[in-house]
Amino acid sequence: MILCGHRGVASLAPENTLAGLREAHRLGLEWVEIDVQLTRDEQVVVIHDEKVNRCTNGKGWLRQYDRDELGRLDAGSWFDPAFSQERIPLLTDYLTLAATLGIRVNIELKLYPQDDAARLCRRVSEVIEQHGFDKDTLLFSSFEPDCLRQLQMLQPDIARALLVERIPYDWQTQLQQLNCTGLNCHHRHLTRVLAEAVKAAGYRLNCYTVNHTGKAATLAAWGVDMIFTDTPQDYLNAGWRPS
Ligand code: G3P
Numbered sequence: 001m002i003l004c005g006h007r008g009v010a011s012l013a014p015e016n017t018l019a020g021l022r023e024a025h026r027l028g029l030e031w032v033e034i035d036v037q038l039t040r041d042e043q044v045v046v047i048h049d050e051k052v053n054r055c056t057n058g059k060g061w062l063r064q065y066d067r068d069e070l071g072r073l074d075a076g077s078w079f080d081p082a083f084s085q086e087r088i089p090l091l092t093d094y095l096t097l098a099a100t101l102g103i104r105v106n107i108e109l110k111l112y113p114q115d116d117a118a119r120l121c122r123r124v125s126e127v128i129e130q131h132g133f134d135k136d137t138l139l140f141s142s143f144e145p146d147c148l149r150q151l152q153m154l155q156p157d158i159a160r161a162l163l164v165e166r167i168p169y170d171w172q173t174q175l176q177q178l179n180c181t182g183l184n185c186h187h188r189h190l191t192r193v194l195a196e197a198v199k200a201a202g203y204r205l206n207c208y209t210v211n212h213t214g215k216a217a218t219l220a221a222w223g224v225d226m227i228f229t230d231t232p233q234d235y236l237n238a239g240w241r242p243s
């Protein structure tokens, strides 16, 4: 089972920063997961929350910041003063470093209520096209089916996973309609029966956010392909391999 660093390696470096990506590389991970959104001037940036308060020294709604203003915020000191030079990365810079380090990236498109799916997906697609990132090293996911529909049209060659908390009763219909290759679900609601059904139908099955090796062992036995974890170092210390 693959260990995917959640938001980089969220327990060892500030989440969704280049420092986290470097940490993932140091640990030998093959995959990381990040969250992306748009600034006011339509730059794709790597950040989870719709406000900058929790993970920077700024305040307010991300969508009200231009990239330049955002780039001045300290995105590391909240985690540890040693990371005070970290900034909220542009997706371009994140993927450039990931390509250099040989790390694959699950790009989660975060769509908050006031956001526009078409706009976010168009800009993400433009970043990938403009910089010629290797499409085989990327995976898109989103809780918002409309994002997956848009991405299917814009970037049909990049794999897509439907992201859900609980697997819906009509999961197979949804995956077929969205032409997804996989399902990313919360581990809390997964059962052996459901996991085996998803795998038997030929889909990849990934679980978030699994920070206990015992739980992960159970998921591996059920056929789960990949887990998102904040603490990959615990797995590696226990003898797990990154993939
Ligand atoms: O993509 C898996 C996981 O990151 C989804 O939840 O809130 O951590 O982005 P969240």
Ligand code: MG
Binding pocket: 033, 034, 035, 108
């Ligand atoms: Mg995420």
